[in-house]
Amino acid sequence: MSRTQNSIGTWIGWTFFADLANGLALTFGYMFSRSVTMQYPDKEKWLPYSRYRGHHFLKRDEEGEIKCVACELCARICPCYCIEVVPYEDEKGNRRPLKFEIDTARCLFCGLCEDACPADAIALGQQYEFSSFSSRDLVIGRDDLLAKPGKAAMGGGVVAARLDTKKDVLVETSETRGYNWWRNIRRT
Amino acid sequence: MELVVALGLIVFKVALLIAFLLLLPLPLTWVERKIAGHIQQRLGPMRVGWHGLLQPVADGIKLLTKEDHIPAEADHFLFKLAPILALAPPFVVFVAIPFGESVSVLGNEITLYVSNMNVALLFVFAVIGLEVYGVIFGGWAANSKYAVLGSLRTCAQMISYEIPMGFAVIGVVMLAQSMSLLDIVRAQADVWNIVYQPIGFFVFFVAGLAEAQRIPFDLAEAEGDLGAGFHTEYSGIRFAFFMVSEYVIMLLVSVLAVILFFGGWNGVLVPLPPLLWFALKVAFFVYLFMWFRFTFPRYRYDQLMAIGWKVLLPLSMANIIITGIAFS
């Protein structure tokens, strides 16, 4: 009995376009909900989690010496052969890299170099804004790698950004970690 | 002297109308993209000008400076003719559309319409039907399978919606005892036609959606399955012609819906200037079109024909009969 009522109700609904009206009401509701767009790079940008594999950087030890021992393991394991290490012996008699170049144009950011390194000298940071008009600029040398920002303690937040990347874009973050993507997405 | 003034006035009105209609798609594309964005929880264009207000201008400049490409195997004559055929009729139709009674400027009464034809409604439907040729020729001349499929669908679509659309307005004509759009609006001074003609309005609106080739009936340019349908091969300024034509037709269907069923410039409750009432109502319908576009999926074209022949046509005939019995 309820079934017939149901089907009659459905038919009445169809006659008055209940389903179409439902859809319209839903989209109307969405129209006045907050948007989830992140206006990168005009206003804000996404700071990745620390597990993110971005631009490489070389670490220093406590004395401020480069950690790398120029064992070339990273160059060996690299699937793209994009690391080039030339060792030399410094004043203290330690084996250090004279030349350490990563061709980030060819790098696939697999992170294997980080895993292979026995001295914990190389790692992939969170920086992802290093596009360039020339692929030659993408070959990064030792000193540049040492100067690159290391891993940030926080991640997953939204920080303010400016269009002009020449200036310092990282501003103190309002929302340090775990930006809630679902916050503005209504699920009904 | 009298004649010169009258002629000059008409030329001025036509020029104003053309400029208005040519420029209107600019804000309309912006509005449409904003509505699309916000319905999908995006922001829409934001970067050119304040909240992307200059985006349509940027798009326009881009379209004007793009290469005007004609495929090697295309039928050159038809290919060049089609955008003009698509663009001209919607503009011509507006000659017969009244925007209000009259305003007095410097003591002279100036009517807010170019011409008051006694068969305006017939004229509108006859001329607007021509627009379809632009779409058909465009699809055919491009010599591309997607374009041909698009124009085939247009043919099928046209015969299924134009007839119910024509029948749907007969009820209005019966009520006003006139085919002049001016008289039709005057007849609605007290009660809008939507009260007497809900079925007629429904049929007209659904057919109008098909006429304007908007979702849910935008089969001719279904992006999902036909690339861009009939204008797949068009680029640059010719493509812009098709876009402008589409927007002007959307506007036209809104204007017709307002004039035929929603009392034209007759207001209710709030006393606003008639022209403002008219603009508000038209804006509502334009918004409705855009809102529909980002809510509904597209009908298959056999479904469109089924709707046209099996639902809309009987409904519109029933509407004529009911109107005839009730108001004779």
Ligand code: SF4
């Ligand atoms: S991340 Fe992978 S590809 Fe890039 S340098 Fe390291 S090992 Fe090579």
Ligand code: SF4
């Ligand atoms: S970065 Fe690590 S693996 Fe690569 S050469 Fe230096 S110490 Fe060896």
